[in-house]
Amino acid sequence: MRLDVKKTYKLFIGGQFPRSESGRSYEITSPKGVFLANAAQASRKDLRDAVTAARSAFSNWSQATAFNRGQILYRIAEIMEGRRDQFIAEIVACEGVNTKKASEQVDAAIDLWVWYAGWCDKYISVAGSQNPIAGPFYNFTTPEALGVIGAIADQKSSLVGLVQSIAPIITSGNSALIIANEKSPLSAITLSEVLATSDLHAGVVNILTGKVAELAPWMASHMDIDGIDLSGAPRKSATELKTLAADNLKRCHHFTGESLERILAFTESKTVWHPIGV
Amino acid sequence: MEFTYAAAPESRSVVDIAPSYKLFINGDWVAGKGGTFPTINPATEEVLSKITQGSASDIDRAVKAARNAYTKIWSKLPAKERGKYLFRIARILQERAREFAVLETLNNGKPIRESRDVDIPLAAAHFFYHAGWADKLDYAGVGKSPKPYGVVGQIIPWNFPLLMLAWKIAPALATGNTVVLKPAETTPLTALLFAEVCQQADLPDGVVNIVTGDGRTGAALVNHPGIDKIAFTGSTEVGKIIARAIAGTEKKATLELGGKAANIIYDDAAIDQAVEGIINGIFFNQGHVCCAGSRLLVQESVYGTVLDKLQERMAKIRVGDPMDKNTDLGAINSAAQLAKIKELTSAGDSEGATRWSSPCELPEKGFWFAPTIFTGVTESHRIAREEIFGPVLSVLTFRTPAEAIEKANATPYGLSAGIWSEKSSKILWTAQNLRAGVIWSNTFNKFDPASPFGGYKESGWGREGGRHGLHGYLLTTQKSHSQKGGK
Numbered sequence A: 001m002r003l004d005v006k007k008t009y010k011l012f013i014g015g016q017f018p019r020s021e022s023g024r025s026y027e028i029t030s031p032k033g034v035f036l037a038n039a040a041q042a043s044r045k046d047l048r049d050a051v052t053a054a055r056s057a058f059s060n061w062s063q064a065t066a067f068n069r070g071q072i073l074y075r076i077a078e079i080m081e082g083r084r085d086q087f088i089a090e091i092v093a094c095e096g097v098n099t100k101k102a103s104e105q106v107d108a109a110i111d112l113w114v115w116y117a118g119w120c121d122k123y124i125s126v127a128g129s130q131n132p133i134a135g136p137f138y139n140f141t142t143p144e145a146l147g148v149i150g151a152i153a154d155q156k157s158s159l160v161g162l163v164q165s166i167a168p169i170i171t172s173g174n175s176a177l178i179i180a181n182e183k184s185p186l187s188a189i190t191l192s193e194v195l196a197t198s199d200l201h202a203g204v205v206n207i208l209t210g211k212v213a214e215l216a217p218w219m220a221s222h223m224d225i226d227g228i229d230l231s232g233a234p235r236k237s238a239t240e241l242k243t244l245a246a247d248n249l250k251r252c253h254h255f256t257g258e259s260l261e262r263i264l265a266f267t268e269s270k271t272v273w274h275p276i277g278v
Numbered sequence B: 001m002e003f004t005y006a007a008a009p010e011s012r013s014v015v016d017i018a019p020s021y022k023l024f025i026n027g028d029w030v031a032g033k034g035g036t037f038p039t040i041n042p043a044t045e046e047v048l049s050k051i052t053q054g055s056a057s058d059i060d061r062a063v064k065a066a067r068n069a070y071t072k073i074w075s076k077l078p079a080k081e082r083g084k085y086l087f088r089i090a091r092i093l094q095e096r097a098r099e100f101a102v103l104e105t106l107n108n109g110k111p112i113r114e115s116r117d118v119d120i121p122l123a124a125a126h127f128f129y130h131a132g133w134a135d136k137l138d139y140a141g142v143g144k145s146p147k148p149y150g151v152v153g154q155i156i157p158w159n160f161p162l163l164m165l166a167w168k169i170a171p172a173l174a175t176g177n178t179v180v181l182k183p184a185e186t187t188p189l190t191a192l193l194f195a196e197v198c199q200q201a202d203l204p205d206g207v208v209n210i211v212t213g214d215g216r217t218g219a220a221l222v223n224h225p226g227i228d229k230i231a232f233t234g235s236t237e238v239g240k241i242i243a244r245a246i247a248g249t250e251k252k253a254t255l256e257l258g259g260k261a262a263n264i265i266y267d268d269a270a271i272d273q274a275v276e277g278i279i280n281g282i283f284f285n286q287g288h289v290c291c292a293g294s295r296l297l298v299q300e301s302v303y304g305t306v307l308d309k310l311q312e313r314m315a316k317i318r319v320g321d322p323m324d325k326n327t328d329l330g331a332i333n334s335a336a337q338l339a340k341i342k343e344l345t346s347a348g349d350s351e352g353a354t355r356w357s358s359p360c361e362l363p364e365k366g367f368w369f370a371p372t373i374f375t376g377v378t379e380s381h382r383i384a385r386e387e388i389f390g391p392v393l394s395v396l397t398f399r400t401p402a403e404a405i406e407k408a409n410a411t412p413y414g415l416s417a418g419i420w421s422e423k424s425s426k427i428l429w430t431a432q433n434l435r436a437g438v439i440w441s442n443t444f445n446k447f448d449p450a451s452p453f454g455g456y457k458e459s460g461w462g463r464e465g466g467r468h469g470l471h472g473y474l475l476t477t478q479k480s481h482s483q484k485g486g487k
Helices: A044-063 A066-082 A084-095 A099-119 A123-127 A160-171 A186-196 A212-221 A235-248 A260-264 B056-074 B079-095 B097-108 B112-133 B161-174 B189-200 B215-223 B236-245 B271-287 B300-314 B335-350 B401-409 B424-433 B466-473
Strands: A025-029 A035-040 A137-145 A148-152 A175-179 A205-208 A227-229 A251-253 A267-275 B023-025 B028-030 B036-041 B046-052 B151-155 B178-182 B208-210 B229-233 B252-256 B262-265 B295-299 B354-357 B372-375 B392-398 B416-420 B438-441
Touching (some): A035 A186, A044 A137, A044 A148, A066 A084, A066 A186, A084 A099, A123 A260, A160 A186, A160 A260, B023 B056, B023 B189, B056 B178, B056 B215, B079 B112, B079 B189, B097 B161, B097 B189, B112 B161, B161 B178, B161 B229, B161 B466, B178 B215, B189 B208, B215 B236, B229 B466, B262 B271, B262 B401, B271 B300, B271 B416, B300 B372, B300 B392, B335 B354, B335 B372, B335 B392, B392 B401, B401 B424, B424 B438
Parallel strands (some): A148 A175, A175 A205, A227 A251, B295 B392, B416 B438
Antiparallel strands (some): A025 A035, A137 A267, B023 B208, B354 B372
């Protein structure tokens, strides 16, 4: 007989897979209470490390060509496709849904990457403008990435909600740190493995597993995060999180579904004046 | 032979200032419940009029009037007719431009040359620009038939009183919102004259309400449950208070806050032009400009030349009577602002920077501060980090373009920046790397209604002006991709 080699689920920070510096982990069980795995329980320090990693990744990622970013996002979809069975099995185990439902969720997540991959080299043309000002100046406005964005992933689905948050954030060149679905974090870690092998620059996406209630306030109050996707935050905590986020005027947003709006929410418009003359 | 300028004062006979003003609510002048306070001419300290301190109950009354006007009239009016009101207002502002310019200068202290040539024409242009948007909102980029928020609370600063009013009211009305606006405590007069323009334009009652007062009036407006959206221009400190105040509500906000803009002079710049740009960047409007070029970054190889020419040019700045058409630098807007400038410049002295002020005579009455530069400034000095909001320039140097970018971006603000170089590729590279919302190359402090304005980081949320500015006043009707059946 052969003994199974069990998988250890860890955090994803700066392109690496560390355990929580706190040494903590928590049990992941199926809806029926069957033990599935131990997930790393991220601490405040892990979150700060993720911010540092995201900040150092920002410069290169935001200045990569839009074509290059689009290629990498598409590559993520390709690699996910190759790991379909693993994603399906983990969703079935964590969420207790049947294979068909799980498979639909994986399809939707892959298609989201493809959809956003195509936006990388288009959102600027759609949302930017040349402005007809009354004077001898060439004047244009162009959206660009905001910086480091925190996100609390949707707590209902384990995979599609996560991709709904990550993909639009990084499409424009932001880097991201995401608190995964607390109860069902297995897909998040498997997605990390996809990201780590997809040519995505290390640190562009950082994924933390752990307790949302513990991590979210640290995320909201961190002074080197520029915006937060609160889509997965419990409703009752939104006021507290937005209040903390006001310390450095983070851009806070809630979303449903995928949209161009979701990309633009974490961009900043820059207007440049340049004189015309001989 | 000595050449001197003869006095060239603008006449103030064109304005008629009432001894006191009430609040403009629901198309009518109504007495407020919060008492009164004087408004003065900061150049002479002469009391111009008595202004009403709007109370919380006055705000309540104004918000109800705005809601009523929104529900019953403004939201039902065809968009093209709404636009015509804005065109009317633009025209009246143009017709009464001289009156507005004189009144602005009397109440604000800015040179008549600036109120006449910049503030008032731009305010009129803002209404004209947005008037045309009213029936074209399908093209604003937020979906088909976008909807207004409803009632918008707006709070504006004292540095460009009428222009900031125009930046707020024109897009709000064009997109179909009604407004309650609170002008700055020290500069309410042109907003009150604007109320008269609304009457003259037959704007339906309650579409624009103007409630004067201090910060307490503003707080009552921000916290009023009947407000759907806040638009604020002012300090970052107050911007954060507003962000916290609305955190637990459905209210949205656009915030246009402070700045500490870098003005970068490369060694291949046209130096004489750059010096004019430095002067315009920091001394325009007494430096009471959120996007002022208050941190000069000069490439080391041209530092001596730039500094010599800058001091020579500064000595020619004419400081004094704002009503004189030759005046370049007028009065500081208030005693409080002057005290703040003095406090920060003393910190500049005590932290080891070197002060130099233009040798000019300052009038005895009123609030004045001579054009001043500090050299030997390091990044840790308060005068390099904090917004002074006065005619004070901090001079720093750099060696390489990468160092210029690093220093320029080393601030929690991100409103504007300037670049001076004769090499376009270097300009565009610099513009790309600067984290600021408005970037002027080989120019500074240029504004246009078609050009979006607003900041990165702690300089605020959202944009004003251009197509982008409309987004702050419209609810998106865009559906998500899968809702549209795109998948």
